[in-house]
Amino acid sequence: MSLSSATDPVRSASDPAAWRANGLALLPLSLAGLLPLWQVALLCGVYALGVRSAGWAQGRLLLGVLVVAGGSALEAGTVLRGTQAEVISLAASALLGLAAVALLHLGASRIESGHRSGLVVPLVLGLLAPQPLLLPALVGGALARPAEDDRPAAWHVAPGAAAWRWPLAVLVAVMLVALLLPRGPSVWANLTRHPESVATTTFTAEVPPEPAQTPPDRPRTTLKTAVAATPLRMTLDRSTLPLELILVAAVALGITMLWRARPRAGGKPPTLVERLMALGLVIGGLVGLGSALLLSLSSAGAGGVARRVQQGGGVASGSPAAGLPEAARTIDLSVLMNVMVALSVLFIAGLTVAAFLARRDEPQEEGPELELDHDGQSLDPIVPAAPLHRVRRAWRAAEAALEATGRSRLPAESPLTYAARLGRDAPLLRLPLAALARAYAPVRYGAQVSDAGAGTAERALTELRVIIPTLPPPRPDTLKGTP
Amino acid sequence: MTMSRLDSPRSAPLFAARVLENVARVLVGKEDVTRLCLAGVLAGGHLLLEDAPGTGKTMLARALARSLGLDFARVQFTPDLLPSDVTGVSVYRPATGTFEFVPGPIFTGVLLADEINRATPRTQSALLEAMGEGQVTESGVTRPLRAPFVVIATQNPIEHEGTYRLPEAQLDRFLLRTSVGYPTPEEEVRMLARLRSAHPITTLEAVATPADLLDAQAQVRDVHVAPDLQWYVASLCARTRRHPQVVLGAGPRASLALQGVAQALAWLDGRAFVTPDDVQLAAPAVLAHRLTLKIEARLQGTPPETVVTEVMRSVPVPVEDSLTAVTPAGSGGPAAETGGP
Numbered sequence: 001m002s003l004s005s006a007t008d009p010v011r012s013a014s015d016p017a018a019w020r021a022n023g024l025a026l027l028p029l030s031l032a033g034l035l036p037l038w039q040v041a042l043l044c045g046v047y048a049l050g051v052r053s054a055g056w057a058q059g060r061l062l063l064g065v066l067v068v069a070g071g072s073a074l075e076a077g078t079v080l081r082g083t084q085a086e087v088i089s090l091a092a093s094a095l096l097g098l099a100a101v102a103l104l105h106l107g108a109s110r111i112e113s114g115h116r117s118g119l120v121v122p123l124v125l126g127l128l129a130p131q132p133l134l135l136p137a138l139v140g141g142a143l144a145r146p147a148e149d150d151r152p153a154a155w156h157v158a159p160g161a162a163a164w165r166w167p168l169a170v171l172v173a174v175m176l177v178a179l180l181l182p183r184g185p186s187v188w189a190n191l192t193r194h195p196e197s198v199a200t201t202t203f204t205a206e207v208p209p210e211p212a213q214t215p216p217d218r219p220r221t222t223l224k225t226a227v228a229a230t231p232l233r234m235t236l237d238r239s240t241l242p243l244e245l246i247l248v249a250a251v252a253l254g255i256t257m258l259w260r261a262r263p264r265a266g267g268k269p270p271t272l273v274e275r276l277m278a279l280g281l282v283i284g285g286l287v288g289l290g291s292a293l294l295l296s297l298s299s300a301g302a303g304g305v306a307r308r309v310q311q312g313g314g315v316a317s318g319s320p321a322a323g324l325p326e327a328a329r330t331i332d333l334s335v336l337m338n339v340m341v342a343l344s345v346l347f348i349a350g351l352t353v354a355a356f357l358a359r360r361d362e363p364q365e366e367g368p369e370l371e372l373d374h375d376g377q378s379l380d381p382i383v384p385a386a387p388l389h390r391v392r393r394a395w396r397a398a399e400a401a402l403e404a405t406g407r408s409r410l411p412a413e414s415p416l417t418y419a420a421r422l423g424r425d426a427p428l429l430r431l432p433l434a435a436l437a438r439a440y441a442p443v444r445y446g447a448q449v450s451d452a453g454a455g456t457a458e459r460a461l462t463e464l465r466v467i468i469p470t471l472p473p474p475r476p477d478t479l480k481g482t483p
Numbered sequence: 484m485t486m487s488r489l490d491s492p493r494s495a496p497l498f499a500a501r502v503l504e505n506v507a508r509v510l511v512g513k514e515d516v517t518r519l520c521l522a523g524v525l526a527g528g529h530l531l532l533e534d535a536p537g538t539g540k541t542m543l544a545r546a547l548a549r550s551l552g553l554d555f556a557r558v559q560f561t562p563d564l565l566p567s568d569v570t571g572v573s574v575y576r577p578a579t580g581t582f583e584f585v586p587g588p589i590f591t592g593v594l595l596a597d598e599i600n601r602a603t604p605r606t607q608s609a610l611l612e613a614m615g616e617g618q619v620t621e622s623g624v625t626r627p628l629r630a631p632f633v634v635i636a637t638q639n640p641i642e643h644e645g646t647y648r649l650p651e652a653q654l655d656r657f658l659l660r661t662s663v664g665y666p667t668p669e670e671e672v673r674m675l676a677r678l679r680s681a682h683p684i685t686t687l688e689a690v691a692t693p694a695d696l697l698d699a700q701a702q703v704r705d706v707h708v709a710p711d712l713q714w715y716v717a718s719l720c721a722r723t724r725r726h727p728q729v730v731l732g733a734g735p736r737a738s739l740a741l742q743g744v745a746q747a748l749a750w751l752d753g754r755a756f757v758t759p760d761d762v763q764l765a766a767p768a769v770l771a772h773r774l775t776l777k778i779e780a781r782l783q784g785t786p787p788e789t790v791v792t793e794v795m796r797s798v799p800v801p802v803e804d805s806l807t808a809v810t811p812a813g814s815g816g817p818a819a820e821t822g823g824p
Binding site: 441 | 707756795
């Protein structure tokens with residue numbers, strides 16, 4: 001198995017600014033404070049390969065997951081023999097790393113689409129653990145953002161200053177609200193801190209004078225405590241279905257999808273990238289599931305701390321329930337949570353069953369037909385053709401279908417003229433063909449690369465495919481068209 | 484009256500609607516001709532209106548100038564008209580002992596050269612520099628003209644007595660030639676009703692400014708033309724040179740003119756890209772007057788527009804997989820376009 005030899009024809013064009021796309025390979029440097037350096041280096045390699053080949057770009061997310069999850073899995077061997085604190089720390093890091101890789105992929109995709117907002121993701125991820133490599137990561141991302149098309153199309157006009165007014169207003173509002181909220185330890189610190197240190201802090205805290213007043217059946221899980229004098233407490237105390245069931249079902253679905261996508265006998269074998277992507281999906285799923293289970297079952301979480309405090313006969317001042325009077329109202333969300341978990345699991349299970357059934361009912365795929373010349377050599381071109389826009393594919397299909405019924409386009413006819421002529425001949429064709437021609441023009445002559453109009457074109461094609469067989473043979477005089 | 488700056492091709496229909504509606508107050512039922520003339524002005528060219536007397540050529544020129552808020556000057560071309568009557572002349576001032584340049588009517592926004600074929604070729608050629616380069620040279624001093632500058636010339640194709648046929652170099656400098664045409668009976672009745680008491684040209688107001696026009700011209704130049712549509716334009720012009728009935732075909736200036744008018748037509752439609760329909764719509768007006776037909780064709784009464792139509796029928800439009808037919812063999816045409824987006 002070798003790397004895909006055919007590079008992306010679009011990117012391999014002799015574009016003087018093509019080198020800028022390589023800046024995307026620097027984007028994972030923003031994670032250097034969160035992930036080990038060897039993982040960051042591997043991610044940079046994956047991103048660099050994605051710049052050179054569309055196949056690797058498609059596998060960027062799952063390959064990133066493979067790097068992070070694989071790293072955690074390798075560390076797990078030694079960490080599992082260590083203290084529980086180390087295990088919990090590794091699990092938290094794995095989950096955060098997986099989330100960071102997924103977010104970075106989203107940011108990279110935005111950047112590749114030409115959106116500056118894609119740079120926000122590496123910036124935020126880098127600011128979680130600031131380090132000097134964040135700067136080259138941002139510079140690389142900015143360089144990789146494709147320049148605006150030299151065609152000054154209306155839909156490519158950059159937004160004016162007014163477009164930033166609302167985002168800025170929202171940002172200011174969020175910051176004001178954030179300033180008014182009560183302060184506490186950051187989420188990052190909570191998730192990655194040592195459990196022992198938490199316990200130590202807990203037990204050295206001031207003990208209230210009347211611990212016996214604490215009701216023995218105090219809810220273990222407190223999602224939100226109000227700052228006001230009479231707090232509103234929401235509990236999940238009677239939740240019987242654990243959230244982890246959803247993760248288990250999702251992993252089952254992932255395995256099913258992989259099984260469904262396995263090559264049939266005689267089919268085209270998967271490429272290296274596809275195999276690595278499958279491996280990333282499996283290992284990422286298992287590591288994610290394992291990490292979530294470890295975090296949930298450990299005593300390091302809020303519930304665990306509370307339980308431990310109760311067992312120790314005191315209430316810590318740092319714990320969520322510390323110093324709060326008994327809630328005036330307690331809302332038990334357990335039933336709602338049970339229903340949501342059950343519905344989610346049922347939904348995913350349904351998808352799993354559907355995937356199995358779809359695979360069973362699928363007709364046996366035949367291998368691609370290759371025409372061989374007399375020497376047995378394939379006549380297929382070595383370099384694959386550039387992918388066609390959906391609208392152009394729809395137009396080609398429509399033109400071929402019309403040509404099969406004797407309604408060919410004259411060489412000197414433009415698409416709109418052709419649509420108008422056929423619309424006069426067969427009024428049923430007028431609306432769908434005109435819609436298709438209108439969607440076709442911006443793609444073919446306006447260099448439009450977005451999918452705007454693709455749905456319209458494909459719907460028009462579907463309609464044409466229904467109409468064309470019902471049409472009578474064309475009259476000879478309709479074959480004469482004028483440009 | 485609202486005169487807003489033009490921000491994008493999307494505002495083009497509004498601009499076009501204002502101007503077309505204003506001109507339509509004067510010229511009834513000639514929206515297509517007005518639109519084509521407006522496209523010529525937006526493409527930065529000069530217009531030649533050719534039709535029988537009394538069809539509204541002069542009125543169209545005046546209405547267009549007024550609607551666009553441009554200065555307007557009219558020169559009635561006659562056989563005794565001198566070049567200096569158009570461009571200006573240096574006059575000796577005895578008081579100061581110096582020559583002072585007195586600008587001619589060409590220093591304006593819109594110059595209506597009425598009955599241009601009645602002036603001698605010498606006077607007609609006085610316009611060449613102004614139309615081609617936007618400047619006037621007199622007594623060795625070159626003076627630039629104000630922008631925008633548009634020459635709208637009219638001529639009567641029927642009457643040949645006492646006229647001088649425009650030289651090819653002069654014709655080539657007109658971006659497009661069109662005719663106004665007679666109105667239909669219904670349009671003529673509407674015209675009679677509208678012009679019964681007073682002519683609306685006297686009260687016609689500007690609906691755009693010269694700055695609007697310059698802004699629009701800049702936007703028109705930015706309208707995207709796909710490379711294989713440029714091949715199509717070039718193929719059309721090249722095919723006119725090989726046509727059996729043509730002595731002198733359309734040159735490279737015609738290719739530029741065809742592309743420019745197609746861009747303007749696309750912009751007027753609110754599009755940021757040219758389609759083959761724009762090129763085909765512009766081709767007769769842009770190419771026909773640049774063709775010199777063979778004597779046999781002229782004796783047979785073949786109009787050059789017919790030749791242009793034949794050429795358009797013989798050149799394939801670039802759609803899907805038709806690029807090879809447009810690209811001349813061995814020229815290494817835009818192969819990348821076949822892949823497309």
